[in-house]
Amino acid sequence: MGKTKRDQKRRDKKGRILRNGESQRKDGRYAFVYTDCYGKQKFLYSWKLEPTDSLPTGCRPCLALREKEKNIQRDLHDGIVPYGGNLTVLDLVQKYIGQKKGVRHNTQANYDFVINIIKKEEFGTRRIDKIKLSDAKAWFIKLQADGRGYSSIHSVRGIVRPAFQMAVEDDLLRKNPFEFQLCTVVVNDSVTRQAITKEQEELFLEFIRNDDHYSKYYNGMFILFKTGLRISEFCGLTVKDIDLQERKINVNHQLQRTRGMQYVIEDTKTSSGTRMLPMTDEVYECFEQIVKNRKKVRVEPIIDGYSRFLFLDKKDMPEVALHWEKHFQWALGKYNRTHEEQMPKITPHVCRHTYCSNMAKAGMNPKALQYLMGHSDIGVTLNVYTHLGLIDAKEEMNRIAKLA
Numbered sequence: 001m002g003k004t005k006r007d008q009k010r011r012d013k014k015g016r017i018l019r020n021g022e023s024q025r026k027d028g029r030y031a032f033v034y035t036d037c038y039g040k041q042k043f044l045y046s047w048k049l050e051p052t053d054s055l056p057t058g059c060r061p062c063l064a065l066r067e068k069e070k071n072i073q074r075d076l077h078d079g080i081v082p083y084g085g086n087l088t089v090l091d092l093v094q095k096y097i098g099q100k101k102g103v104r105h106n107t108q109a110n111y112d113f114v115i116n117i118i119k120k121e122e123f124g125t126r127r128i129d130k131i132k133l134s135d136a137k138a139w140f141i142k143l144q145a146d147g148r149g150y151s152s153i154h155s156v157r158g159i160v161r162p163a164f165q166m167a168v169e170d171d172l173l174r175k176n177p178f179e180f181q182l183c184t185v186v187v188n189d190s191v192t193r194q195a196i197t198k199e200q201e202e203l204f205l206e207f208i209r210n211d212d213h214y215s216k217y218y219n220g221m222f223i224l225f226k227t228g229l230r231i232s233e234f235c236g237l238t239v240k241d242i243d244l245q246e247r248k249i250n251v252n253h254q255l256q257r258t259r260g261m262q263y264v265i266e267d268t269k270t271s272s273g274t275r276m277l278p279m280t281d282e283v284y285e286c287f288e289q290i291v292k293n294r295k296k297v298r299v300e301p302i303i304d305g306y307s308r309f310l311f312l313d314k315k316d317m318p319e320v321a322l323h324w325e326k327h328f329q330w331a332l333g334k335y336n337r338t339h340e341e342q343m344p345k346i347t348p349h350v351c352r353h354t355y356c357s358n359m360a361k362a363g364m365n366p367k368a369l370q371y372l373m374g375h376s377d378i379g380v381t382l383n384v385y386t387h388l389g390l391i392d393a394k395e396e397m398n399r400i401a402k403l404a
Contacts, residue, residue: 012049022049022065028056030065034072036082044068078171084129085172089160090118092128092172096163104266105258114159117143117152128167136177137185144186157182195357196344201225204343207335214331219286220311220324221331224348226283228355228373231321231348232256233268239294239308242287249277249287251374255303257320265304273374324348353384360384 010018013028021033032044046065047056053064063071075082087095097111118124123139143153161178168176196204205225209218224234227249236255243250252274256264268274279287290310297316300307309318328346336342352373359369370381 016049021069024049032065032069034069034076036076042082044072078174080174081170081172084127084167085170087128087167087172088125089128089131090115090124092167093118093124093160093163096166097159105256105262105264109259110155111159113152114156117148117156118160128164129173131164131177133177133180137180140182140185150182150186150188153186154182194344194350195354196346196350198358200343201354201358204332204335204346207339208331211331211334214327214334217327217331219290221328221351222286223283224324224351225355226280227277228352228359229277230254230269230273230352230374231324232266233273233374234348235309235311235318235320235324236265236306237310238306239291239310242291242310244284244288244291247279247284249279251275251277253306255306255309255318255320257322263301263303263318263320265306268374270374270376272370272376275371275374277372321348356381356384 010023012018012024012030018024023031023033025031028047030046030049034042034044036042044065046062046068047059048054048062048064049066051064051067055061072082074080084092093115097115100107100111103111121139121143123135123142126135140153140157143156144150157178161176164173164176164178167173205218205222208214208221220234223229224231229249229251232254233251236253237249237251241250241252251268253265254268254273256266258264294308294310295312295316297312299316301309301312301317303309303318311319311323313319313323325347328348332343332346356369356373359372360366366378366381369384370378373381375381
């Protein structure tokens with residue numbers, strides 16, 4: 001008896017038996033039909049059935065159909081969603097950020113910054129399952145070649161890497177292509193904010209105190225140099241936070257201003273940032289002058305329930321970080337125009353770093369300094385000690401020798 005059509009094996013044009021789901025179209029291209037993890041029918045195509053097949057003239061190089069079948073079947077068996085769920089890099093990052101609720105406005109601004117970078121990049125349109133380790137590295141190299149600084153690339157990686165890790169945990173990918181050290185790929189060209197020397201601090205403060213215009217900022221600048229306050233904590237201080245009787249500063253919030261010019265009160269940067277700081281006699285005198293000479297306004301600005309801020313601008317609104325950065329910038333500019341020996345860059349953060357460095361050099365207990373700085377991690381505080389130089393080490397050895 002002859003074989004029925006049902007019993008006959010399906011073959012391609014070369015006479016090779018085709019497996020279930022495989023077929024060959026009239027134009028010679030092979031196809032494979034399967035059902036994905038969502039129960040939907042999907043198709044794979046290739047000009048080659050086996051890897052050893054030659055590619056038809058004029059066709060782009062591609063995986064053989066059975067290689068694609070093997071990859072799909074492995075993903076289906078392991079519960080991996082095929083094609084990364086058809087998400088692009090931009091889709092994935094937006095999905096990741098969309099799950100972050102109640103973030104600080106600075107964090108949200110950073111998210112927006114990274115999203116805007118990815119939107120401008122062809123890399124952002126690529127499907128996530130197509131991104132390999134070498135692709136991720138090449139993208140960061142391109143960003144730096146395009147003029148992006150190390151800190152900007154670091155911010156991008158800080159969001160893209162956990163976004164891809166989320167994709168791994170969601171079974172969209174097998175591996176995270178961003179699991180590598182950034183410093184092994186791009187050059188760290190960021191400028192480290194250095195503390196200034198004690199002599200430089202004294203010279204600058206002396207200049208500020210005696211200058212006809214900038215002397216009005218002396219008390220505030222002195223406090224920043226002598227307390228190590230974060231600038232957002234400093235700007236958030238109200239009259240109520242300054243206990244002149246007990247000579248202490250209550251630090252339990254910070255003041256920020258968004259890009260949309262909205263003022264917001266937030267908790268301190270970390271839980272360790274909430275602290276009571278003691279005042280030295282000099283710091284006490286500065287705060288006493290600030291409270292006594294505080295600008296009188298008809299209507300006190302109220303930000304999230306806080307009022308009577310120590311420093312107000314021309315519009316009778318609280319001064320923020322940008323105000324003080326400009327105060328330092330302009331004052332430093334005048335100093336360097338009128339002095340032969342130039343002063344390095346000074347910002348509110350340089351004041352904080354200088355205070356920390358001075359306390360470390362003076363031999364303060366690291367745990368005490370950690371408390372004063374509001375560092376949640378002692379490692380951040382100890383890092384200041386590791387940056388002390390040869391002169392500091394020599395002075396410390398001489399001090400110990402005298403005690404022996």
